[in-house]
Amino acid sequence: MNAPAYNFAYLDEQTKRMIRRAILKAIAIPGYQVPFASREMPMPYGWGTGGVQVTAAILGPQDVLKVIDQGSDDTTNAISIRKFFAKTAGVATTTSTIDATVIQTRHRIPETGLHANQVLVYQVPIPEPLRFLEPRETETRRMHALAEYGLMHVKLYEDIARFGHIATAYAYPVKVNARYVMDPSPTPKFDNPKMDNCPALQLFGAGREKRIYAIPPYTQVVSLDFEDHPFEPYRFNAPCALCGAENSYLDEIVTDDKGSRMFVCSDTDYCEGRQAAGHHGAMSAAPYKDKAQGEANG
Amino acid sequence: MTTIAELPPGFVDKVLSAQSTFRSVMDAMARPGAVQRIVPMAGTAGPMMRGMAAIALTLFDHDTPLWLDPRMAESTDVLKWLKFHTGAPVIQDSSIAAFALISDGVLLPDLQRFALGTNEYPDRSTTVIVQVESLDSGPSFELRGPGIDGVATLQASVKPFDLFELLRINETLFPRGIDVVLVADDAVVAIPRTTRVTSLGV
Numbered sequence: 001m002n003a004p005a006y007n008f009a010y011l012d013e014q015t016k017r018m019i020r021r022a023i024l025k026a027i028a029i030p031g032y033q034v035p036f037a038s039r040e041m042p043m044p045y046g047w048g049t050g051g052v053q054v055t056a057a058i059l060g061p062q063d064v065l066k067v068i069d070q071g072s073d074d075t076t077n078a079i080s081i082r083k084f085f086a087k088t089a090g091v092a093t094t095t096s097t098i099d100a101t102v103i104q105t106r107h108r109i110p111e112t113g114l115h116a117n118q119v120l121v122y123q124v125p126i127p128e129p130l131r132f133l134e135p136r137e138t139e140t141r142r143m144h145a146l147a148e149y150g151l152m153h154v155k156l157y158e159d160i161a162r163f164g165h166i167a168t169a170y171a172y173p174v175k176v177n178a179r180y181v182m183d184p185s186p187t188p189k190f191d192n193p194k195m196d197n198c199p200a201l202q203l204f205g206a207g208r209e210k211r212i213y214a215i216p217p218y219t220q221v222v223s224l225d226f227e228d229h230p231f232e233p234y235r236f237n238a239p240c241a242l243c244g245a246e247n248s249y250l251d252e253i254v255t256d257d258k259g260s261r262m263f264v265c266s267d268t269d270y271c272e273g274r275q276a277a278g279h280h281g282a283m284s285a286a287p288y289k290d291k292a293q294g295e296a297n298g
Numbered sequence: 299m300t301t302i303a304e305l306p307p308g309f310v311d312k313v314l315s316a317q318s319t320f321r322s323v324m325d326a327m328a329r330p331g332a333v334q335r336i337v338p339m340a341g342t343a344g345p346m347m348r349g350m351a352a353i354a355l356t357l358f359d360h361d362t363p364l365w366l367d368p369r370m371a372e373s374t375d376v377l378k379w380l381k382f383h384t385g386a387p388v389i390q391d392s393s394i395a396a397f398a399l400i401s402d403g404v405l406l407p408d409l410q411r412f413a414l415g416t417n418e419y420p421d422r423s424t425t426v427i428v429q430v431e432s433l434d435s436g437p438s439f440e441l442r443g444p445g446i447d448g449v450a451t452l453q454a455s456v457k458p459f460d461l462f463e464l465l466r467i468n469e470t471l472f473p474r475g476i477d478v479v480l481v482a483d484d485a486v487v488a489i490p491r492t493t494r495v496t497s498l499g500v
Contacts, residue, residue, distance in 0.1 A: 008313045017359050020320045021396075024357075025421035027327045028477045028490035030444050034421045058324065060317045145417035145473075177444050177492065179473065199447070201328045216328045216445035216492075 009056040009089040015039055019057035019212070023203060026214035031176030032144070033127050033211040041207065048081060048106055049207030051123035055104050058119060058203075059085060064092045066100035071108040071249065071266030078106070095269050107170070109191040111248045111270040114200035116217060122185045124206035127213065129173045129183040149181045152224060160229055169234060175222045176215055184221075190233040190249045195221040238263040241283035243274035306341025306375075308355050308383045315340070319356040323479065326488040331441040331450030333433050336484045343379035345369055345401040347429050349481035351379075358384035358397065365395035365412075365424070367405035392424070400428040403457030409464055409476050420473040423491075430456040433482040438498040445490070451498075452487060456480065462495035469494070 007013065015037075022036040041049040059065065065085050069078040073095040081104060082093045094100050097112040104121040114120060130140045133151045143149070152173055159167045172189035176182050184195060185204060195202065195215060202215040215221060225231035236250045241262040248270060250263040262283050265271035275284065309315035315338030322334040342351040358364065364386050370376045371388070380386060389395060392411045400406050406428065415423035436455030439462060442448075458464070461478075468475040468491040475491030489495065 008317070013313060013316065014359055016316070017357055018361065020324070021357055021362070022421070023324060024327050024425070024477070025423075027324070027445070028492065029420050029473050030492065032420060032473060058321065060321060061314065141418045201324075218447045219444040
């Protein structure tokens with residue numbers, strides 16, 4: 001069982017060349033969706049086949065890989081993709097945002113600021129931001145060609161007319177480098193400002209829809225809005241129940257059938273890092289950690 | 299007749315050398331003006347520098363029509379090497395080339411003769427790889443655009459001397475345009491179509 005059954009990082013070299021060429025064009029045209037010949041992967045669509053192919057095409061033996069699923073390092077999707085690359089590429093894996101060189105993500109951007117030696121790879125289900133407004137690919141392609149994005153503003157305006165505010169909470173459309181309107185994948189709009197002027201390269205892979213797109217480092221990314229209804233990131237108005245963070249994105253966790261709930265950081269690495277540094281939330285229940293800390297200090 | 303033994307070799311480790319070379323080129327494309335180094339070594343044929351040879355082995359295959367400048371196209375060593383190691387078709391019509399290989403900038407044809415992409419498919423454009431004299435000495439240039447934190451400076455001696463002025467067609471063409479990769483020995487700098495270059499003189 002020790003003989004390598006696959007090529008390094010699973011994909012064959014011809015596929016990697018094709019994906020690599022698509023990535024280069026995606027970087028050269030920020031926000032434009034480059035078609036690519038997406039392959040069948042040993043996991044179902046919706047499990048990150050696009051992100052996995054992009055990661056497989058860029059990954060090298062020196063890389064340290066982190067995979068998150070909704071901010072968490074410890075959910076099924078994150079663990080299985082991490083193990084997939086540990087097995088097929090033999091790369092080191094980590095849960096630490098700072099130590100990672102390649103971070104594959106499903107719908108969150110880490111709370112810890114990214115640095116210039118990192119690549120953030122997004123798993124994207126539906127790359128076309130105009131798809132639910134215009135189902136025809138020929139039409140959306142022409143709209144991008146002409147930078148004809150009025151329809152998207154109408155959609156946001158209809159939100160305001162109906163709800164009094166822009167009710168789009170995730171996959172909030174952005175304009176990249178003042179040209180292409182882009183779907184940031186279904187990240188909460190809380191994360192949109194992190195895409196702007198980010199020091200790390202951001203790559204997006206959509207496996208089923210066969211598209212790759214990119215935001216180069218230090219590129220302007222603006223969330224679409226109106227002068228009188230400016231873009232506002234949303235978060236629950238509560239501190240994290242475990243680490244007390246006031247500025248992180250929170251998950252709401254129902255704790256019983258009587259309506260009790262707790263709010264905790266969605267980014268598990270960030271939350272654990274804060275707890276290790278001695279921060280506590282109202283429901284922090286880690287006596288063994290306190291004890292270990294006390295012993296270490298004593 | 300050339301036998302395989304007489305051809306300059308490709309990468310020793312096809313997989314990891316291509317990965318390492320790609321990361322250098324990707325970083326170059328993501329950070330225009332920053333000089334990246336290509337570490338893996340391969341044999342070179344004719345006027346090809348080792349950086350260009352490594353890029354060829356990394357990115358070219360039967361899906362990428364190549365256009366060669368007259369000096370490269372005349373070299374049977376280059377043609378045989380490309381054919382054996384990459385299998386990429388060499389074509390005469392530069393307007394449908396995926397990559398153009400320019401051994402010396404003075405042989406660069408009018409940029410409009412390359413594929414510029416369409417407004418619907420701006421990615422269907424030629425990536426022009428130009429061998430230059432140096433990417434760490436010579437006249438200074440300031441670069442601005444995506445991938446650059448404010449301003450990047452580049453010292454390079456390139457031919458044609460007005461290359462960066464020629465590339466200003468990218469400003470009006472966008473999202474169509476030409477992406478350029480400059481190679482000097484093992485050093486690589488990319489000038490994607492979004493980068494604006496101004497000359498600071500010597």
